[in-house]
Amino acid sequence: MKKTIIDAGHGGEDPGAVSEKLREKDLTLKIALYTEEHLKNNYEVEVKMTRRNDVFVSLNERARIANRFKADLFVSIHINSSINGTGFESFIYTDTGEQTLQFQKILHKEIEAALVAEGTFKNRGLKTANYFVLRKTNMPAILTENLFIDLDAEYLSSESFLKNIGVAHARGIAKCLNLQEKI
Ligand SMILES: [Zn+2]
Incomplete structure (x- = not known):
């Protein structure tokens, strides 16, 4: 069975981006849990989370969890920060293969579609x-x-x-890994 890692960015002593009312670590965890739920309910896939509650996990440990699990795909979920910024963007490593770029295109498109359905937003593009x-x-x-x-x-x-x-992430992951739908 295909395996995926969902990585909710930040956590514990590391809140990530913060605004008056919101903390990145809370939002990434919620999105990640919705991603996991939708994947588990709808597809034949093994899902592992780098965290499922408000705890600190180092970046090193996140990578180690993914490598030990021998995941087919690693998806890290974040919220951006910048006073004047708005919109959605996705990243892959600067020096990576064609496969990763294809996966980025698929996942990006799926999330973009969900955002468009929610209202207007800025597509900041596919980045490295x-x-x-x-x-x-x-x-x-x-x-x-x-x-x-x-x-x-x-x-x-x-x-x-x-x-x-979260559901859009799940759909994108399912398309990338060609997951079989549960009957
Ligand atoms: Zn972040």
Whole structure:
């Protein structure tokens, strides 16, 4: 059976991006849990989470969990920060194969479609970066930056919005790994 790792960014003593009312670590965990739920309910797949509650997990440990599990795909979920920023973007490692780029395209498109359905938003595009979890994981790895904690706070405060983004991640992962639907 195919295996995927869902990585909820930050946690515990590391809140990630923060605004007046929101903390990145809470939002990434919610999206990640919705992703896991939708995958488990609908597809034949083994899912592992790097965290399932508000605990600190080092970047090193996140990569180690993924490598030990021998996942087919690693997806790290984040919320962006920048006072004036808005929109969605995704990242893969700067020096990676064609397979990872294909997966990024599939996942990006799926999340983009969910965001368009929610209202207007800025598509910031498919990007590359030398991020630790992308570099240190042995399998195709994608990091999503799901809107911005300040300007996009209204969307991010909605539970149904977070669920839709989680479901979109699950659908994208299912397409990447060609998962069989549960009967
Ligand atoms: Zn982050």
